[in-house]
Amino acid sequence: MQDWLTVHEGSAPLVIGLPHTGTDIPAAIEARMASPWLARKDADWWVDRLYDFAIDMGATLVRTGVSRSVIDVNRDPSGVSLYPGMTTTGLCPTETFDGEPLYRAGQEPDAAEIGERRTVWFNPYHAALQGQLDRLRSRGPVVLYDAHSIRSVVPRLFEGELP
16 A cells, blocks of 8 residues: 555545545655645545544545645546536646646646656556456445535636535
């Protein structure tokens, strides 16, 4: 198991994915970023703590500790938008939800680096999810629940105030 990837194996037919609760950024990547705070700003803060109760219910939890600013493990690696026609972030975001640059000029990851990040973090996260789904499917149907949160006001992404 990777030190950035946490898997709690439960016996209930429920897998909870926590793709955006991480705030870890490797030093070499963080050194190229505009601000350590901006690089962590769009995390799904405290969602991992919110779903701690699920462990007592027998749920399986799969969590990455890596910041979504390094790689967003909840994005299509092909670049297809989750929200066609709307502003969204990519596999390796270069700006915050508010449109602020994550990297200093000229320091953004290139295609080779994005591929490496996919190999190092994206693929193992999804392999862990798939492994847990396969383990539990051997007993019957399983539900995968993707746990998220977001700030109430993000004008670039949503009109008004979210509940």
